[in-house]
Amino acid sequence: MTNSAFDIDPYPGKPKILFIGHPHSTHTHSWIDLLTGSKFNIRLFGVPTGYPPPDWIIRTYVTVQQIPEGLAQERCQCLHPTPEEWARYNLEAHERNERIKLQARQLNKELERRLRDLKKNPVYWLSALTRKGLNHINCVFGVPRLCQEPIEPRAFSQKWTRDPSLLAQIPPIIPPQPKAVSPEAWLAQIIQEWQPDVIHTLGLDHDQGGFFYHSVRKTFGLEKYGKWVLQLRGGSDLTLNRHDPEMSVRISEILKECDQIICDNTQNIVYAEKMGVPRDRFADIVPVPGSGGIDVASLSRSTNVAPSRRERIILWPKAYNCPWSVALPVYASLKSAWESIQPCKIYMLAMTTDARMWFNALPPNIRPHCHVRDRIPRQEVLSLMQQSRVLLAPSLVDGIPNTLYEAMAAGAFPIVSPLETIASVVENERNVLFARNLYPDEIAEALKRAMNDDALVDAAAERNLELVKRIADREIIGPRVVLFYKDLASS
Numbered sequence: 001m002t003n004s005a006f007d008i009d010p011y012p013g014k015p016k017i018l019f020i021g022h023p024h025s026t027h028t029h030s031w032i033d034l035l036t037g038s039k040f041n042i043r044l045f046g047v048p049t050g051y052p053p054p055d056w057i058i059r060t061y062v063t064v065q066q067i068p069e070g071l072a073q074e075r076c077q078c079l080h081p082t083p084e085e086w087a088r089y090n091l092e093a094h095e096r097n098e099r100i101k102l103q104a105r106q107l108n109k110e111l112e113r114r115l116r117d118l119k120k121n122p123v124y125w126l127s128a129l130t131r132k133g134l135n136h137i138n139c140v141f142g143v144p145r146l147c148q149e150p151i152e153p154r155a156f157s158q159k160w161t162r163d164p165s166l167l168a169q170i171p172p173i174i175p176p177q178p179k180a181v182s183p184e185a186w187l188a189q190i191i192q193e194w195q196p197d198v199i200h201t202l203g204l205d206h207d208q209g210g211f212f213y214h215s216v217r218k219t220f221g222l223e224k225y226g227k228w229v230l231q232l233r234g235g236s237d238l239t240l241n242r243h244d245p246e247m248s249v250r251i252s253e254i255l256k257e258c259d260q261i262i263c264d265n266t267q268n269i270v271y272a273e274k275m276g277v278p279r280d281r282f283a284d285i286v287p288v289p290g291s292g293g294i295d296v297a298s299l300s301r302s303t304n305v306a307p308s309r310r311e312r313i314i315l316w317p318k319a320y321n322c323p324w325s326v327a328l329p330v331y332a333s334l335k336s337a338w339e340s341i342q343p344c345k346i347y348m349l350a351m352t353t354d355a356r357m358w359f360n361a362l363p364p365n366i367r368p369h370c371h372v373r374d375r376i377p378r379q380e381v382l383s384l385m386q387q388s389r390v391l392l393a394p395s396l397v398d399g400i401p402n403t404l405y406e407a408m409a410a411g412a413f414p415i416v417s418p419l420e421t422i423a424s425v426v427e428n429e430r431n432v433l434f435a436r437n438l439y440p441d442e443i444a445e446a447l448k449r450a451m452n453d454d455a456l457v458d459a460a461a462e463r464n465l466e467l468v469k470r471i472a473d474r475e476i477i478g479p480r481v482v483l484f485y486k487d488l489a490s491s
Helices: 026-035 083-120 122-132 155-163 183-194 209-220 245-257 267-274 297-303 326-341 353-359 378-388 400-410 439-454 454-472 472-491
Strands: 016-020 041-046 057-060 074-079 137-140 143-146 198-202 225-230 260-262 315-318 346-349 370-372 390-393 413-416
Touching: 016 026, 016 209, 026 041, 026 198, 026 472, 041 183, 057 183, 074 183, 183 209, 198 209, 198 472, 209 245, 225 245, 225 326, 225 472, 260 454, 297 378, 297 400, 297 472, 315 378, 326 353, 326 439, 353 370, 378 400, 390 400, 390 439, 400 413, 400 454, 413 439, 439 454, 439 472
Parallel strands: 016 041, 016 198, 041 057, 057 074, 198 225, 225 260, 315 346, 315 390, 346 370, 390 413
Antiparallel strands: 137 143
16 A cells, blocks of 8 residues: 555544445444544445545545546545546656657757768768668778668658657656455555554445455455454345245355444345344344435425325336335325326436336326436435325335435335335335235235325324334444444454
């Protein structure tokens, strides 16, 4: 590592925490922000999936090859050369070429002058050129003479500028190089040199931190460095993977090797115990939201407007097909429930290409009332949540989704699936309406009731605000997380 502002810890002697995960993820940012003002030395190693936003203040190691301009050097170190480094290299290489061209022009002038003088006094210049040892002088029977074939001055100058002895006077410009042969090798180097007290991997599968770090840990023998905290993402890391024989063995090995496990639901504890992982491997702060909780005070400012008095907006934040949720049953439910829920607006966010194709097949009387958006900034999603009457979020696999907590704080009435993880914190008809993702009729009935039963949604809003303050408020979670790291680093 270089002795730069990046490498100087802001709190010398205080615990060092290295996070490993998606550098562009709002979950990553939200969790690490819990430690603001805690006097930990914090860095993030970004797996090769993206780069942090420009305003991200945490020191981040960036490993993707396509790096944008403007990443602050005091906050980001990049594995691969940055656009600014390439620009400096190109400028220096250009300046070097210009110096060589200038020398070539000067040599041409000198050669032309010498040739003019040579014609006036051949004997003098023949002896002078012989003393200089220039290559175009031959000796025949000990008498120096010019080559039989005339040499053009410019061609001779070009040959001269290619002479290694001349080029050595102008140092070569070395292109910028990666800091290591791979992201894995760089991570190992960083851990060995910085020696963090805690290494916290954000997520396990799907190109997140857990599998990535575990491989590096074994390959480079990093077991002695730091306490390893493994944070599982909702239900996606274990729910399906545990049924795969090969994945189950690998996951079990990781869960037993790490020092502490964090997750947002208690069902993961049950899954892990079936893999032979003891309960005490899970941190005392479990369950804790994967984002570190939500700003209940900020989101709840809208709850003075009861859901029944809001604009008739349905917010569907995950309008995509993936192993965790599918869109087609939702489309089918909208068609069957439309006459009972309209007039309304439906905001469909993060829509994927295949989901958009099926959206175009919706009846023409529904499509004009739908607002299809790609991924939008988190603050816009929260603003929509505060305006919505209903959150529509059926799923096949999930932990306790942050959208559920956000809806509870913002006063939007949640329609979610009765997954074991979710059913552990909310009750049907008291906090939410349950509807399984693969059952359009269940989703349709839940929509009809949520859009027309004012007493249900208003009463749930009051109960949900009280509940979310207890289980997902950042103001309460933050100090607990800080204490967790302090105890772990000192143990």
